Amino acid sequence: RNPIEMKILPSSNPERTWFNSTFGSNEGWEIEIRKNFGFIHPYGQNFMVYGNYTRIFSAINYIYGYKDPDGSGRDIFEERQREMQGQSPWMINAGFTFHEPTLGTTFNVLFNQYGDRMSAVGDERELDIYEESRPVIDLSITQPFLGRFQAKFTIKDIDAQYKTFRTRNGEPYRAYFKGTSYGLSISYKM
Numbered sequence: 001r002n003p004i005e006m007k008i009l010p011s012s013n014p015e016r017t018w019f020n021s022t023f024g025s026n027e028g029w030e031i032e033i034r035k036n037f038g039f040i041h042p043y044g045q046n047f048m049v050y051g052n053y054t055r056i057f058s059a060i061n062y063i064y065g066y067k068d069p070d071g072s073g074r075d076i077f078e079e080r081q082r083e084m085q086g087q088s089p090w091m092i093n094a095g096f097t098f099h100e101p102t103l104g105t106t107f108n109v110l111f112n113q114y115g116d117r118m119s120a121v122g123d124e125r126e127l128d129i130y131e132e133s134r135p136v137i138d139l140s141i142t143q144p145f146l147g148r149f150q151a152k153f154t155i156k157d158i159d160a161q162y163k164t165f166r167t168r169n170g171e172p173y174r175a176y177f178k179g180t181s182y183g184l185s186i187s188y189k190m
Contacts, residue, residue: 003060005085008120008129016120021060024084028056046101051094058084085121088114104144112136119165129173132164148190154183
């Protein structure tokens with residue numbers, strides 16, 4: 001009831017704002033898999049693969065108004081449906097983890113991708129803006145040291161593809177390059 005969505009205001013310099021739609025729904029299902037390799041050898045328990053797939057069916061009810069095509073000039077209003085802004089129709093996550101028990105080192109590789117999703121609602125369906133799907137791969141290595149200290153090195157978005165946006169009819173809207181980010185953190189457990 002009254003889901004909050006982002007709208008693009010048409011102008012020479014488009015701005016975004018928030019608004020409430022009257023009614024929306026999200027329904028779907030998810031499959032998750034998690035498996036270590038202990039069935040091959042006891043040391044295999046330190047290796048794990050996992051993943052999930054989510055399928056989501058979203059709907060927003062809205063009123064569409066137009067002039068009667070019979071030439072009378074009469075306004076006609078119909079209730080229609082579109083997908084929810086910000087909601088992807090599908091998502092995939094997958095990962096591989098290795099934990100070396102003697103040294104305490106943990107190595108993770110993560111993969112994530114989601115389907116094209118509406119980034120902003122337009123005044124008309126042709127003006128809706130969509131964020132295009134792209135794969136994201138992250139890597140992290142964690143190493144404990146000196147008892148309670150832990151160092152973590154991360155690389156986020158290794159493939160670093162452009163984030164691309166388009167209108168509903170496929171016209172390019174904008175694209176930007178976020179790049180790959182690197183991080184190093186040291187923490188202390190109390």
